[in-house]
Amino acid sequence: MLKRLRERISLTDVFMWAVGAFLLYIIIRGSIATLVLGKYSARQWFDIAVSGLAQGSIYALIALGYTLVYGVLRMINFAHSEVFMGGAFTGYFAADYLNQIGQLQSQPVLSLLIVFTVSILTSVGISVLLERIAYRPLRRAPRLVPLITAIGASFVLQYVFRGFFGSQFKSYPEVDALQGNFTLMGDFTIGKIEVLVIISAAVLMLVLYTYVQRTKTGKAMRAVSEDKDVAALMGINVDAIIVRTFMLGAAMAGAAGVLYALMFRNVQFFMGFFPGIKAFTAAVLGGIGNIPGAMLGGIFLGLFESIGPSLFLDGLGIPAPYQMKDAIAFTMLVLVLIFRPTGILGERLATKKA
């Protein structure tokens, strides 16, 4: 009995569990100490959580692009962050123009719809080109080849945008209708932009999920992700479905670009880099290849980043805890991967393709 157990559990596993247990201990101890300290009021916790939720929704939208492409092609599209940047960038030109002719302030709903459309179309365009030029010729190449190409494509896109539009930060115009707060109860408030970001992200993700689960194209996508060759034998046009998948992910990234720009009001050629890395992390956290997983992963990551430093580290008396924000986010990733190596919802994938 004991011998069988010893054969099943390797030394590495034990070590990883020990690391995991230690991290958990620090987290729990820090959280208790912070709560006992009582530095933050309930309202402040609420504010922190809401901004984490908004940030997380954006991560989730971008993460969908990584996860969708991974689902069908088993490759990580590192240029996806530039698809996001491209959308946000052209959205800026639309928003700036609408602002100059006064449309943005007088008819904010219509204007925002236009901005979203422009940005989504650009992102989709970039993504389709990317697939056609950089990935399709390498469909049968070893796995690492498209990965390197993706990184190269990412640089090309960044510097094309820098070449055309300069390296200055461009600021999105403020939409007056989105300024200010909603008051919930008592002194609990929530910013209008944050409400917009969280709700539109939720709606978009719902639409995407329904599309993949309920439509014929969605079914074909799932079939391709199961097995490309068999799907082709069943009469599915695999190339068309792959393009469709890229488009879907890019549309989410384009929308995320506008939401990001509305919230943070800065666009620049390098803006995609960090959100891209975070969204990729979110996709892995949720179980890469799994759509609800990417959504959950994004929101978890956003929340960990905003709440984590205050909750875990303040109580331990660590100075400047927010500097450790990224470390906390990645520690969470490590913790999840130690106890669930396939990510939060990654189970189904593991049995089939790993």
Place this chain on the structure above:
Amino acid sequence: MSKKLFALLALLTVASMMLAACAPAAPAATEAPAEEEPAEEEPAAAFECTDALGCVDVAPGDPIHIAWIQTVTGATGPLGLTNVRGAEVALNEVGFELLGHPIQWDGEDSLCSIEGGQAAGTRIASDPTVVAIVGTTCSGEARGAMPLISEAGMVMISPSNTNPDLTNPEHPDHWAGYLRTAHNDLFQGRIAAEFAFNELGLTSAATIHDGSPYAEGLQAVFADVFAELGGTVTAQEAVNVGDTDMGPILTSIATGAPAVIYYPIFEPEGGYIADQMCDVAGLENTVGMGADGLLTSTFPGAAGDCAVGMYLSGPFVTPEDQADFLASYNELFGEGPAAGFGPHSYDAINMIMGAIEAVATVDADGTVHVPRQALRDHLYATSGYAGLTGTLSCDANGDCATGEALAVYQVTQENVDGSVDLLTNPAFWTP
């Protein structure tokens, strides 16, 4: 396979972040023996080089080579690119010509890291035609590059290194042949603290840095001086480069209710802080204050209405000089400077050109000889130089911008609306 790969990747990422966050910028390896490297000496009949470091000889028709070492790609790329372009504004004014020779102006990307600085420094230092260098962008790069450059007998002026160690003669990162037109953090941090405490009468402060040696050094000086003057420092926080959501950190800072938040960081993070400060309960009346990293044309627009009334410290320049510089810059590159150190770079290259003119010997046939040690000495002896960034006087350690050349500016509603460029604001206060 893939799960293990991910776990490994994640672990590596955490490890590298910890290293990046904690590494106190280990002093660069400086093992190379100090051997005299005689610059290629042509036996010229009329001219004999007696300079301790040798001379650069430029034959008629050959270019005088001035190089740059700057970060021109990546997240800090715009900062270095602005430095390169700031110098090009000055070079354009003289038509890329000096002493009847064309100027060869090229350089290396140094990636804002010690290793990048070392690699770029190796390339530049191995080229004996290089007379002088405008560099580096980040203080870390100077740590990597300076040992090589110093040994090659060259001279380098940085438009944007502000770390105090680089001009501290006690410190191993201090090298002969290094000067800078950027402000040493010791000056700028002090001015900011004095302004907040004495001028504005604010008695509690919080600081935010971004983990860069620049911001961390500045906020440390600010906090020390502020406490020394009798104020209380409620928090010294830090964000990461790439952070967008500042709500949580500002909420955390609000628990200490500071009267002023000093965040000497860069765009875009500085813009996010300025923008999001208004929405945080408890910071409604808190004054925001930044440094020259945020003194750019684009910052007020990016920060929005919330930034109106905040203060920024930076070089004291007259609006007229600055307007001329901005006009040429816009004309040459089709956009304004993306960062705040363009004028410093403009001054750096002008000092270099002036010094070459002063120390060079020109033969009858047009051959130019630039003695290296004399060039260094001349630059170190600069005094009362009327530059775009104020009056520059270099000390023996290489600091050319003194505390008097600083000023505090206030962001106005016109800056935010874009009708008036922040860089052409008159100084709000001078020490």
